[in-house]
Amino acid sequence: AQTVTQSQPEMSVQEAETVTLSCTYDTSESDYYLFWYKQPPSRQMILVIRQEAYKQQNATENRFSVNFQKAAKSFSLKISDSQLGDAAMYFCAPRGGGSNYKLTFGKGTLLTVNP
Amino acid sequence: DAGVIQSPRHEVTEMGQEVTLRCKPISGHDYLFWYRQTMMRGLELLIYFNNNVPIDDSGMPEDRFSAKMPNASFSTLKIQPSEPRDSAVYFCASSLSQGLQETQYFGPGTRLLVL
Numbered sequence: 001a002q003t004v005t006q007s008q009p010e011m012s013v014q015e016a017e018t019v020t021l022s023c024t025y026d027t028s029e030s031d032y033y034l035f036w037y038k039q040p041p042s043r044q045m046i047l048v049i050r051q052e053a054y055k056q057q058n059a060t061e062n063r064f065s066v067n068f069q070k071a072a073k074s075f076s077l078k079i080s081d082s083q084l085g086d087a088a089m090y091f092c093a094p095r096g097g098g099s100n101y102k103l104t105f106g107k108g109t110l111l112t113v114n115p
Numbered sequence: 116d117a118g119v120i121q122s123p124r125h126e127v128t129e130m131g132q133e134v135t136l137r138c139k140p141i142s143g144h145d146y147l148f149w150y151r152q153t154m155m156r157g158l159e160l161l162i163y164f165n166n167n168v169p170i171d172d173s174g175m176p177e178d179r180f181s182a183k184m185p186n187a188s189f190s191t192l193k194i195q196p197s198e199p200r201d202s203a204v205y206f207c208a209s210s211l212s213q214g215l216q217e218t219q220y221f222g223p224g225t226r227l228l229v230l
Contacts, residue, residue, distance in 0.1 A: 042223075044224070091158065
């Protein structure tokens with residue numbers, strides 16, 4: 001079974017600044033996948049970024065990037081040039097490899113963006 | 116693509132009534148997932164299907180909950196009889212098993228309130 005820890009229940013950032021959200025996880029699998037989802041007040045779950053554990057290169061999607069440390073089982077999300085629309089709850093979610101399609105979600109980090 | 120469609124978006128019912136939540140996955144996707152989100156338990160997977168067949172229902176809380184997928188474009192989650200503790204947001208998600216790159220895309224959710 002996988003466990004996920006998001007140690008920051010809440011974070012705040014000034015508009016245009018950079019913020020990093022932390023996530024650690026525990027898994028016994030060697031091949032797995034990691035996702036960050038955001039949930040704005042509308043409650044829609046939106047994929048932010050994904051990382052394959054077998055890839056050493058950190059994933060990037062425009063202003064969003066990850067710092068993936070496989071040995072430390074750490075998967076942090078960096079948001080650069082923060083925008084008001086980035087305000088949301090952010091969830092870290094690992095998924096097992098092979099035929100294991102279950103996502104395990106952390107408790108989430110509520111990000112506030114201050115103008 | 117229209118994305119994952121869920122209905123109804125909001126449901127208010129009285130304890131003891133039957134509740135049916137509906138989901139239409141993204142066309143061509145072969146995996147379908149039902150999640151429940153509450154303040155106490157966060158996001159938890161209830162059940163998922165592959166090619167209309169239930170693969171893992173270990174997250175279904177009790178016999179009052181049942182899920183079906185009669186065809187590739189439709190799934191239901193039924194609660195009978197409903198109880199106040201079933202109040203939550205229920206999400207449906209779908210994905211495509213395309214190599215190891217699958218990503219789960221979520222519907223807008225159904226907010227259920229059981230009085």
